[in-house]
Amino acid sequence: MGRGAVPAGALCLGAALSGILSFGLLAVAIGSDYWYLVRVEPARDPESLSSHSGLWRVCEGRNVCVPLIDPFGSETQEVPKSLQHLICMHRALVVMLPLSLILLVFGWICGVLSSLAQSCQLLLFTGCYFLLGGLLTLTGISIYISYSEAAFAETVRMYNQQHFDHVHVSFGWSMALAWLSFSSEVLAGSLLLLAARLLSLQQATRSVAI
Numbered sequence: 301m302g303r304g305a306v307p308a309g310a311l312c313l314g315a316a317l318s319g320i321l322s323f324g325l326l327a328v329a330i331g332s333d334y335w336y337l338v339r340v341e342p343a344r345d346p347e348s349l350s351s352h353s354g355l356w357r358v359c360e361g362r363n364v365c366v367p368l369i370d371p372f373g374s375e376t377q378e379v380p381k382s383l384q385h386l387i388c389m390h391r392a393l394v395v396m397l398p399l400s401l402i403l404l405v406f407g408w409i410c411g412v413l414s415s416l417a418q419s420c421q422l423l424l425f426t427g428c429y430f431l432l433g434g435l436l437t438l439t440g441i442s443i444y445i446s447y448s449e450a451a452f453a454e455t456v457r458m459y460n461q462q463h464f465d466h467v468h469v470s471f472g473w474s475m476a477l478a479w480l481s482f483s484s485e486v487l488a489g490s491l492l493l494l495a496a497r498l499l500s501l502q503q504a505t506r507s508v509a510i
Contacts, residue, residue: 311495312415315488319408322484334472389447396440423496430489
């Protein structure tokens with residue numbers, strides 16, 4: 301290995317730290333209620349009319365939180381057919397994002413084991429595993445974006461458009477944490493793939509030297 305080259309162990313360490321960071325960010329994002337923000341302006345007391353929501357509940361006014369309808373519960377049968385697609389989208393994202401969190405744990409364990417074993421095949425597998433997990437996280441985020449936009453559009457359609465002239469909607473810091481988690485997950489996978497490549501070259505060099 302030439303001067304200035306990054307050892308495979310350092311790449312694996314970076315991947316492990318990125319994996320931990322990704323897990324922490326996604327866990328906070330899933331458990332928080334600031335994915336989607338609704339602000340009403342102007343108003344004497346904007347906080348009393350504004351709201352913020354997460355994957356599990358919506359908080360209106362001064363943090364008066366109400367659970368969202370259970371997408372797997374029997375009450376979904378009472379939802380009109382025109383809104384059933386929202387239930388399906390909600391059901392998909394509350395499965396994908398927690399599943400991605402679980403996969404991160406197994407990916408981190410596989411990464412540690414493959415690093416200790418100095419196995420190119422295991423490092424390659426774990427790197428691809430992290431990238432696929434990142435794809436799952438990205439899919440969940442994309443579904444939430446589509447879900448929130450569709451839900452707001454349905455709300456506007458059900459009520460008079462004039463009621464929403466002073467309503468401003470945006471995504472909150474929970475969404476930002478989910479994006480950072482996705483980026484960290486992709487970084488972890490990329491570092492593991494690079495470590496596998498570097499370790500393979502090192503082993504090939506040793507074989508030639510012998």
